Amino acid sequence: MTVLDGDHAYHVVTGANGAVYFDYGSRPTVSGCLFRNNSTDGHGGAVFSVSRASQLENTTMRFVRCRFEGNRAKGYGGAANFHDSSIALVEKCVFTGNQAGLKGNAVAVTGSSRFEPLDHQLAGNDIFEEPLIRPEGMPAGRPLGLKK
Numbered sequence: 001m002t003v004l005d006g007d008h009a010y011h012v013v014t015g016a017n018g019a020v021y022f023d024y025g026s027r028p029t030v031s032g033c034l035f036r037n038n039s040t041d042g043h044g045g046a047v048f049s050v051s052r053a054s055q056l057e058n059t060t061m062r063f064v065r066c067r068f069e070g071n072r073a074k075g076y077g078g079a080a081n082f083h084d085s086s087i088a089l090v091e092k093c094v095f096t097g098n099q100a101g102l103k104g105n106a107v108a109v110t111g112s113s114r115f116e117p118l119d120h121q122l123a124g125n126d127i128f129e130e131p132l133i134r135p136e137g138m139p140a141g142r143p144l145g146l147k148k
Contacts (some may be wrong), residue, residue, distance in 0.1 A: 018048030025057035031064040044081030045071030051085040058133030060087040074101040084111040104128030
């Protein structure tokens with residue numbers, strides 16, 4: 001699925017997650033979209049992802065030249081919450097004025113997910129990455145997060 005030049009604004013989601021929800025191994029590319037003033041009582045004001053059917057494949061999203069402005073979540077991830085082994089590839093996106101009630105004003109990466117940003121405008125303190133739980137014998141390191 002490819003979404004081009006969309007305007008996702010002023011969605012209010014009660015008791016759920018995000019204005020846009022990706023699941024079950026979906027592989028969307030979202031390009032040139034504006035996510036503005038969306039809010040939820042759950043997680044991920046604009047975007048929430050999960051990989052519930054991981055026996056299929058991980059949910060892997062690619063966001064290119066998108067703007068996330070003024071989104072709010074009462075839970076994690078004001079703009080986005082990538083959860084449960086989701087993979088988010090973010091290129092040339094701008095995150096401004098997003099708020100989370102818990103952690104990750106812009107982005108929250110939870111449940112062994114990966115966030116791979118390239119050339120973005122986002123303050124480091126606006127990202128929350130839940131510690132990865134490693135199987136015994138797996139080497140330590142920082143497998144997800146900001147590339148410096």
